[in-house]
Amino acid sequence: MEKYQSVLSHCPLFAGIQAEEWQSMLGCLDAKILPISKGEPVFLEGDPARLVGVVLSGGVQVVQDDYYGNRSVLSILQPGDSFGEAFSCAGLNKLPVSVYAVKDGEVLLLDCRRILTLCSHACRFHSLLIQNLLQRLAQKNLSFTQKVRYMSQKTTKDKLMTYLLDQAKQQQSPEFVIPCDRQTLADYLGVERSAMSAELGKLKRAGWLETKGSWFRLHPSGPVNRQNEEPI
Amino acid sequence: MEKYQSVLSHCPLFAGIQAEEWQSMLGCLDAKILPISKGEPVFLEGDPARLVGVVLSGGVQVVQDDYYGNRSVLSILQPGDSFGEAFSCAGLNKLPVSVYAVKDGEVLLLDCRRILTLCSHACRFHSLLIQNLLQRLAQKNLSFTQKVRYMSQKTTKDKLMTYLLDQAKQQQSPEFVIPCDRQTLADYLGVERSAMSAELGKLKRAGWLETKGSWFRLHPSGPVNRQNEEPI
DNA sequence: TCTCCTGTGTTGGAATTCCAACAGAAATCT
DNA sequence: AGATTTCTGTTGGAATTCCAACACAGGAGA
Numbered sequence: 001m002e003k004y005q006s007v008l009s010h011c012p013l014f015a016g017i018q019a020e021e022w023q024s025m026l027g028c029l030d031a032k033i034l035p036i037s038k039g040e041p042v043f044l045e046g047d048p049a050r051l052v053g054v055v056l057s058g059g060v061q062v063v064q065d066d067y068y069g070n071r072s073v074l075s076i077l078q079p080g081d082s083f084g085e086a087f088s089c090a091g092l093n094k095l096p097v098s099v100y101a102v103k104d105g106e107v108l109l110l111d112c113r114r115i116l117t118l119c120s121h122a123c124r125f126h127s128l129l130i131q132n133l134l135q136r137l138a139q140k141n142l143s144f145t146q147k148v149r150y151m152s153q154k155t156t157k158d159k160l161m162t163y164l165l166d167q168a169k170q171q172q173s174p175e176f177v178i179p180c181d182r183q184t185l186a187d188y189l190g191v192e193r194s195a196m197s198a199e200l201g202k203l204k205r206a207g208w209l210e211t212k213g214s215w216f217r218l219h220p221s222g223p224v225n226r227q228n229e230e231p232i
Numbered sequence: 233m234e235k236y237q238s239v240l241s242h243c244p245l246f247a248g249i250q251a252e253e254w255q256s257m258l259g260c261l262d263a264k265i266l267p268i269s270k271g272e273p274v275f276l277e278g279d280p281a282r283l284v285g286v287v288l289s290g291g292v293q294v295v296q297d298d299y300y301g302n303r304s305v306l307s308i309l310q311p312g313d314s315f316g317e318a319f320s321c322a323g324l325n326k327l328p329v330s331v332y333a334v335k336d337g338e339v340l341l342l343d344c345r346r347i348l349t350l351c352s353h354a355c356r357f358h359s360l361l362i363q364n365l366l367q368r369l370a371q372k373n374l375s376f377t378q379k380v381r382y383m384s385q386k387t388t389k390d391k392l393m394t395y396l397l398d399q400a401k402q403q404q405s406p407e408f409v410i411p412c413d414r415q416t417l418a419d420y421l422g423v424e425r426s427a428m429s430a431e432l433g434k435l436k437r438a439g440w441l442e443t444k445g446s447w448f449r450l451h452p453s454g455p456v457n458r459q460n461e462e463p464i
Numbered sequence: 465t466c467t468c469c470t471g472t473g474t475t476g477g478a479a480t481t482c483c484a485a486c487a488g489a490a491a492t493c494t
Numbered sequence: 495a496g497a498t499t500t501c502t503g504t505t506g507g508a509a510t511t512c513c514a515a516c517a518c519a520g521g522a523g524a
Contacts (some may be wrong), residue, residue, distance in 0.1 A: 064377075064380075064381055066384075066385070070384070070386065072381065072384035074377065086369075086370045086373035086374060086377075087370075087374070089369075089370035090367065090370035090373070090374050096374075097377065116363075116366075130366065134321060134365060134369065135323075137321075137369035137373060138318045138319075138321035138369055139322050140373055141318035141322070141369060141372055141373060141376065142328075144373065144376035144377075145296075145306065145318075145328060145329065145376075147380065148296075148304065148306060148379065148383070149296055149304065151380070151383050151384075152296065152302070152304035152383075152422050154302065154480090154511095154512080155479095155480070155481090156481075181500095181501070181502090182501070182502060182503090183501080190384050192483080193502085194482085194484090194502095194503080195480085195481060195482075197502060197503050197504080198503075198505085200502095200503080201504075213490085213501090213502095386481095386482080388510080388511075413470095413471065414471070414472060414473090415472090424511065424513080426473080426474080426475090426512085426514090427511060427512075429472060430475090432473085
């Protein structure tokens, strides 16, 4: 369990919990560790909505798939992030979304009712956990507000640029790495991957940004025409 | 204050609070009543994100406007609904959204910090309020999940039908009333009003639904060709 | 009753997206 | 290293949306 201390200590859900309390806390919450492997589901739509997950290593994404197989990515989660709180706290029986691993790793599974219900030991961390949970739910609302802002833009280019500018602001640098590949980004923004790729190509050629894989550098003050050479 | 008892008693944020506690609770929370009039802002983007609002009468909508004046409706709120919790609980300084009245009425304004911080009187209702707040934040997450699902549909028709089917399910009847006009619905679903109207017309003519103003009746089992008369 | 105003439906051309298909680059596996 | 698979960018025609403009209905108010 010690190998996860650095992750857990930076996890917003456990903020303020002392190192020596973890052992008893995780026991009290009936925490389980689940290995996850790339591409495999962690939760599937329709599963009971009782568990809360915390990404320990690797990465997961929360998705909604429709009849036609179109995938909508709701959130992209990295180590320290938690998922599923909203559904269990709202008292849903079944999950309306699925969660898939996008990278091998491990998640911590907790029973949400053990967080909300004070246990017989009246553990000190319960009220702290509830405060953190509240904070985390508010934070998730903000994430959705942002996502909706991206999706509300009219064109693919506007959705993309609104997202990238937000990323630059969040990471406090015009140079940054996004947490996903092109397909996932497209599914998150609600656009066609190929159309998005085309827009990226245009923006690149026009000198507004550079990108390679998940790395980006924006030139928000204006195009740098370094790459603007003769088109073939 | 008595005239709002029926609203307050059904407000999820105040669930479980006894009638005789309201007076002292509202005092302790430093609650204020604000009259609102149709079309006027309640909060504006950039305002301090400290207050939580509860709709007492009338209605409000939470919106994001962009540079070009395109409006995105985040949520449509009716008496008993609360707004702004997420931003204050997440500790934002400034509101990233605006709130407008869509109908004359009144809202109750509370200081969120007074809910989260236990007061010196150790009022009984504090822990209850925090529980309710948590529940409400989780519920809002669900609302966003639904909204994203509508917006993720490919076509205007799919967005519209996904929304209407959800409404029918929520109101447990194929016949229901939506809480807004066409323009607001379009801004909520992220589509053009005129395109949406056109789709509504097609669906009506094909016998999939009937509608008049905010009233709808779905025929999910298949078209009823009552109205399918000779096109002019 | 008449007028004004708001809300809704309709239309047509311009702009954008969707979709399928393909090619090259990059990563992974053996 | 070589083979295989995944990821990314590109392209072109079909489908859809966007936008502005207009017509009409119904309600509010004079």
